[in-house]
Amino acid sequence: MKPLLEFLAKSLVEQPEAVSVQEESGTDGLLLKLKVANEDLGRIIGQKGQTVKALRQLLTAAAAKTKTRVSLVVQE
Amino acid sequence: MPEIIREAKTVESAIEAALEALGCTREEADTEIIQEPGKGIFGRTKMAKVKVTCAHGAETTSANDQETGSGEAREDWQENISQGKNTLTKMLNLMGLPNAKIQSRQEEDAIYLDIHSEAEGLLIGRHGQTLASLQYILNRIMNHQHAKKSRYIVDVGGYRVRYKIILEKMAKRIAHKVAESKEEEQLKAMSAFDRRIIHMSMKDNHDVTTYSLGEGNFRRVVIAPKGMPRKSEDKAVEIPEEEDQGGEESGL
Numbered sequence: 650m651k652p653l654l655e656f657l658a659k660s661l662v663e664q665p666e667a668v669s670v671q672e673e674s675g676t677d678g679l680l681l682k683l684k685v686a687n688e689d690l691g692r693i694i695g696q697k698g699q700t701v702k703a704l705r706q707l708l709t710a711a712a713a714k715t716k717t718r719v720s721l722v723v724q725e
Numbered sequence: 726m727p728e729i730i731r732e733a734k735t736v737e738s739a740i741e742a743a744l745e746a747l748g749c750t751r752e753e754a755d756t757e758i759i760q761e762p763g764k765g766i767f768g769r770t771k772m773a774k775v776k777v778t779c780a781h782g783a784e785t786t787s788a789n790d791q792e793t794g795s796g797e798a799r800e801d802w803q804e805n806i807s808q809g810k811n812t813l814t815k816m817l818n819l820m821g822l823p824n825a826k827i828q829s830r831q832e833e834d835a836i837y838l839d840i841h842s843e844a845e846g847l848l849i850g851r852h853g854q855t856l857a858s859l860q861y862i863l864n865r866i867m868n869h870q871h872a873k874k875s876r877y878i879v880d881v882g883g884y885r886v887r888y889k890i891i892l893e894k895m896a897k898r899i900a901h902k903v904a905e906s907k908e909e910e911q912l913k914a915m916s917a918f919d920r921r922i923i924h925m926s927m928k929d930n931h932d933v934t935t936y937s938l939g940e941g942n943f944r945r946v947v948i949a950p951k952g953m954p955r956k957s958e959d960k961a962v963e964i965p966e967e968e969d970q971g972g973e974e975s976g977l
Contacts, residue, residue, distance in 0.1 A: 653819035660812070660866040663734065692869070700865060703858035710847055710855045711820040 650719055653711055654681055657704060662689035678718030681708070685723070693723055728778040729804070732872045735762055736773040742870070743777035746807050754779050772872060805867070805875045806836050813838055813863055813879065822848075835876040838863075839883060848881045853888070856881055857916070892919060893926045899948050904932035909949035911938065920946050 651672050659665035667686035672679065685693050694701045705721050712719040729747055733739035740756050747754065760774035806829045817825040817840065825842035840848060849856045860879035868874050880886065896912075903910050912923070920937055923946050927935045933948050936955055949955070 653816070656815060656819055657862060657866070661862075661869060665734075695865075699861070703861045706850065706855055706858035707816075707820065707862060710850060710858075713847060714821045714844065 650679055650681060650708060650711060654683060654704070654708060654721070657707070658683055658685060658693060661692050661700070662686065663692070664689055675720070677720065679712065679720070681719060681721045683721060683723050687725075690723070690725070728776060730759065730774065730776050732772040732774050733870060734772065736775060738870075739773045739775045740777060742808065743775060745811050746804060747777060747779040749779040801873050802831055802836070802875070805871070805873060806831065808871060809836055809838060809863065809867055809875075809877050812866055813840070813859075816859070816863070817842070832878070835878050837878045837880065839880045841882055845882050845884070849884055853884070856884065857918075889922055892922050896923045896926050896946075896948065900927060900930055900933045903948050903950055907950045907953075909947055909953060912946045912948070914939065914943050914945045917944075920944065923948075 651670050655668060655670050658668045658670070662668060662685055664686040667684075667689065669684045671682040671684075673682065674680070683693070692700070693704075695703075701721070701723060708719045708721055729743045731739045731743040731746070733742055736758055740751075743756075744751060744754060755778040757776040757778075758773070759776055760772070762773035810827050810829055813827060814825070817823075817827075822842050822844055825840050825844075828839045828841065830837045830839070842848060847855070848859065850858075856879060860877065863877050863879055867877060878885065899910055899912065915923075924935050924937075927933060927948065932951060934951050935946055935948050937944050938947050939945055947955075
């Protein structure tokens, strides 16, 4: 899950070197914490959250393959 | 000897993209930096530009690309097709679907990428949501990373094509009903893309017209008999429209 998010996030931002993903196993499946450069927040979130919504959708689909649940938090 | 010019945010990623498109390794290739990246005017980023020449001469595109374009534009298309394919393949690999095959085709103003995989249902998702996300993210990535833009349509096993036919059939059936009963009918809420398919399919129909009602996720198509005034909203006050009365009333 982490490599997928890393690849997608790095492909979307201006500063791929500032992208980092932390993986935690929460009570409700896997929790992914994504950090990007401040200037890139908009690129990750997208208009009305459209991009982050699509990212969550893809992560959920990938997680379904291994019968797990996943949630994504974008950190400031 | 095939050579290719690529632009990207950094020299490194431009070279990587070029190598990927050429299908050769760094050892086999000659790279030449045409333009270093940097801050351009008005804080716009200047892209890195590199020329990569491949010594062993691999093909730029794989065999199952069906080409239809012509002339110089075709090269751009071919580049965009192979780049889109590469990125989508990478996404699918990382999603745990390494066996997915992608077929590409050039459409009028878009590149159509059809994924063939055992995990069709997973890739389509409920109401095609996962498929929509795949397409959206791929377009975001491609438009962000590459200077020459094109639009990508992502499909899974011809789902979009099948779905379009289903929508058109349904619209036709309801249009028929509406034409007979002279009573308008609302369809279920749909995405802009789907609503467009219905509007387009009814464009030349002589008996009915279509319009949309509602906001955001609840927006839906209404199929109405021709010549009937529109409902502007659910509980809309009927605004009298040029009935055969002499003086026209100004609706509010």
